[in-house]
Amino acid sequence: MSPRPQTATMDPQRQAREIVFTLASYDFPWDVEKALEFALFRTYAVPGISSLLARTGEFETRTRKRYDDTELILSEIVENGPDHPRGAEALARMNEMHGRYRIPNDQYLYVLSTFVFEPIRWIARFGWRDLSEGEKAAIFAYYRDLGQRMGITDIPEDMASFEAFNRDYEARHFAPAESNRRIGDVTLDLMLGFYLPRGLFRLGRPAALALMDAPLRAAMGYEAPPRWLERAVPAGLRLRAALLRVLPKRRRAKLITARKRPTYPGGYAIRDLGTFRDR
Numbered sequence: 330m331s332p333r334p335q336t337a338t339m340d341p342q343r344q345a346r347e348i349v350f351t352l353a354s355y356d357f358p359w360d361v362e363k364a365l366e367f368a369l370f371r372t373y374a375v376p377g378i379s380s381l382l383a384r385t386g387e388f389e390t391r392t393r394k395r396y397d398d399t400e401l402i403l404s405e406i407v408e409n410g411p412d413h414p415r416g417a418e419a420l421a422r423m424n425e426m427h428g429r430y431r432i433p434n435d436q437y438l439y440v441l442s443t444f445v446f447e448p449i450r451w452i453a454r455f456g457w458r459d460l461s462e463g464e465k466a467a468i469f470a471y472y473r474d475l476g477q478r479m480g481i482t483d484i485p486e487d488m489a490s491f492e493a494f495n496r497d498y499e500a501r502h503f504a505p506a507e508s509n510r511r512i513g514d515v516t517l518d519l520m521l522g523f524y525l526p527r528g529l530f531r532l533g534r535p536a537a538l539a540l541m542d543a544p545l546r547a548a549m550g551y552e553a554p555p556r557w558l559e560r561a562v563p564a565g566l567r568l569r570a571a572l573l574r575v576l577p578k579r580r581r582a583k584l585i586t587a588r589k590r591p592t593y594p595g596g597y598a599i600r601d602l603g604t605f606r607d608r
Contacts, residue, residue, distance in 0.1 A: 333580050341467035345474065346410050348467035352448075353407060354582040357456055362400075362585070364451035366520055367540070368443035369399070371499075373513050374548035376506035378436055383508040385604065392515045397592045398602040404585040405599060407471075411478055418599045420478055426603045427479070435498070437481045442495035445472045445488075455566040457573035503548040510550040536562050 334351040341348060353361040373379045382388045388395050405419035427437075445468055452460055460468075469488045476484050485491040521533045535554035538546060539562040546553060553559070590597075 333578065336464055336467075337461065339463075339467070341463040342470050345467040345470035346407065348464055349471045350407050350582075352460075352464060352468075354584060355579050356458075357448075357452055358579070358583040360452055360456055361448050364448040365400075365403075365444065367451070368447035369440075370513065370516060371443050371447065371545060372440050373509050373516065374499075374503045374545050375436070375439065376504055376508060377433070377502070378440070379506060379508040379512045381430060381432070382512050388512050389515050392519050394592050395604075396516075396519055397590050398604075400585060401597065402599070402602055406475065408584055408586055411475065415599065419602070420475075422599055422603055424479060429604075434482055437476070437479065438484065438494065439498045439502070441472055441476045441479075441481060441484070442491055442498070445469050446492055446495055454563065455570055457570045499544065503544050505548055505550055509548055513549045513551075539563070 334347070334355060336348045336351050336356075339348050339351075373382070402419045402423050406416045409416040409419075411417060411420050449460060449465055449468060465488065469491065473484050473491075485494060517534065517537060518527075518530060521530050521537065525533045535558055538551050538554045539559045541549075541551070543553065
């Protein structure tokens, strides 16, 4: 078995992708995945974003496939690197999909910012250890490079400016809309379905809402869960972190692309992921 990667010995600029891969596949696989799920969920609180998703109909008619395709495309890039043939193919497929729509640059910037800051914030709250400043810098460097490869412009050159943009954008653009709730409901049901039978969604939904901040819930049209639940759910995640702190650390990468999925029982080809003009 190969030795466990050590991010402390990696350069956060030159080896940003390797650091992000290590965090997502060795140190915090579940946390990073959940944080990115909530990152995407936050973008649905922006009516300009949720309305486009609602118009395509993809999120409501093929919710699991859209989730899997998004996760697989992003994972192919981080697991292999954007210059690897598979990573390059996944990046091209993503750019091809986005190129079909007139999406404002500021919306691209906001979505990119959630990929940077939601994992950092989640791990600060619920991770079994803190991220180093070098690891945070690597997350920013990786996604800044990815954004540039996607053709996104005006990406801030430093983390502080990008986080200021993230918070200001949410303050100005989070607003209630029917499309927010439509896309949010089907996505929340999908995420609950990873853990619960459909008959228990009614019980699981308040627990998920307990992990959302008040501005997000308001924009999505959700009521606040009971106060005790808002304390209990984060407390449970912090207890999980305390247990992980003393358990043996993962020595084999947990690859998202290797996971078996009902969407693709026989495996998948990158060229078939995502949406297409004639499908």
